[in-house]
Amino acid sequence: MEATLHLAQDPEADALLGRSPLAALTGMLLDQQIPMEWAFKGPATIAGRMGAWDLDAHEIAAMDPEAFAALLSEKPAVHRYPGSMAKRIQQLCRYLVDHYDGDAEAVWRDAGDGPALLKRLEELPGFGRQKAQIFLALLGKQLGVRPTGWREAAGAYGEERSFRSVADITGPESLAKVRAHKQEMKAAAKAAGAAKAAGR
Template identity: 50%
Template sequence: MALHLATTDEGNTLLERDPLALLLGMLLDQQITMEKAFTSPSVLAQRMGTDHLDAETIAALPPDTLLEHFRTPPALHRFPGSMAARAQQLCQAVVDEWDGDAASLWTGVDSGSELVRRIAGLPGFGDQKARIFAALLAKQFGVTPPGWEEATGDYGKPGHRSIADVVDDDSRVKVREYKKAKKAQQSEQG
């Protein structure tokens, strides 16, 4: 599998082999570009001097230390303070609820609705983000519990609706166009 979510090969490689990096990329995917969000976990790992991200280590970091990792130029997110805190909360939840193993959220899950429920229960994830992440897991990582298509709604359908559908540069452009059209439609309605 060759991911195309991050802007660097190192970023994509980390996402492929590190479930926590993938989860953090999805957490950060708001109010910044998709590519920036999914590249930031590899930059965080570099700044922490490691080749993988560990939920227990991040959860235990002094908040000021994690904030410095997020804030150092180029910042990992447009809002480094709030996103560093949210990332730390997410890692603490992974430690407390999933024994520090992000993949255990989706490993052996019985149904698509259970998968979406588990993800939506994480700090920084609501229903829509959970459905997108579940669709990403299904479409690009083969995590397809029974009923995943129904549980992910439109994000589980073929097309170019979200990061779950980005498999190359062309699909990234199509997802961006879809999001832009959706935003314009919402502006006209509201």
């Protein structure tokens, strides 16, 4: 896997995401309750603090949980909730070690089709359906992983130029479009909630 991504909006961090399947999965895992760029810069920050140029599932899985949590908590913290995210990253790495011998790319390398790949992604710790579909769309749209039926399995996130998620971000302009879409969705959800409350 070697691609040019623009999710962290930081050349070094984006280069790691493009060459490292585990870094890409970890960035996706971190992408909740914090700005997207912060989340996807996380893997490079973790690698740097571990004195490595890449992430290693075996090494992370074997680390003392308190030491790994401390590593994520160093300022600037990798996430708003570094302790809980440290646990999740270690859970993900242990799962990859147990099921794929630590090879993150094996999750999608030989997946037969889109639905099978979606199922594998949903089985990863910390990956619900939405996160799995977004990552599947990212694989198809930007990382060249396109098993039969991948767009359909990714749902709305697989649609071409949909600007719904990180899968569609290729630079500042598309980032702004995705942000605008998310703001619209939040506003719509808020309005729907208000209408429901008023109708009681």
